[in-house]
Amino acid sequence: MERPKKKQVLLFHCEEAEELARKVAAQSDLIKLQCINWRSFDDGFPNLFIKNAHDIRGQHVAFLASFSSTAVIFEQLSVIYALPMLFAASFTVVLPFFPTGSFERIEEEGDVATAFTLARMLSNTPISRGGPTSLVIYDIHALQERFYFSDTILPLFVTGIPLLKQRLQLLPESDKVVIAFPDDGAWKRFHKLLDDFPVVICNKVREGDKRIVRIKEGDPTGYHVVIVDDLVQSGGTLIECQKVLAAHGAAKVSAYVTHGVFPKKSWERFLHKSKDSEKAFAHFWITDSCPHTVKAIAGKAPFEVLSLAGSIADALQI
16 A cells, blocks of 8 residues: 655744744754744734745645743634634644643532633634644643544644653663652553553552652662653652652662643752752653743753654654
8 A cells, every 4th residue: 555645744833832843844854834923912912924824725734832821822822723724735733732631620519620621722723624623732631631622623642752762772771770650640641651661650648637659569679760750840749759769779760751841940849959969860851842941941950851853743744
């Protein structure tokens, strides 16, 4: 069976995702960067202009988004709604980090599942000449969130774990690596992707008014243990896991999260400022799904960015 020819893609992007967009375009001559004027009126509302709109007709079009705050979602949705209506042959939205993904459940009456809200907003994207919009998201917090989207959008859930596995192969002690999951949820999300590594599973147990991290399964003794999760906010759980793993004999502890959210500069808790902090986390790998964090931690140990650029370029050919 003859393989389909690769398509040329016109790639638009929001302002904060420009660096990642350039890296994506550098992966293939078939990806052409495009430009949008991101302006504002005096009252603060967006005054947007899509350059060379006539050239979009009949072309495969993609938009690289970054919903880093509520302040930028409206202007990006405005562009997302506009692009497929310019007679694009197909339309793909790449939203590496789905920011409300961890707010997907209602535990008591009155809770608002904002993951469903954002999914509904994206589901209102007009169809292009080629049909429903494709939506690429990396390591969404819960796979069942695909059912929050309507039939007018096709969610494609991708993972950054292959980037981690490639990086682990480069470690001098690559044969002495154990994967640790901070809770059962992380194990459910990722264990099938990492089943060629020994595993440690941690969990939180309540003791009085405190919740304490303990090892539920596995033995970290003598290993370089890499804690894996989809995202990090304050980093408190990772720090508690590190302490437990070190106390149980781990030779080194590192961490990987696809989405380094780190509100209020919480990444500073992990910096190598002293010998003690260097012992805590040998490496901390994140992807470039959160552009503001990437800029903030540039050149700061123990952080290292594993770029999604190649993976996004591949996804644009689906």
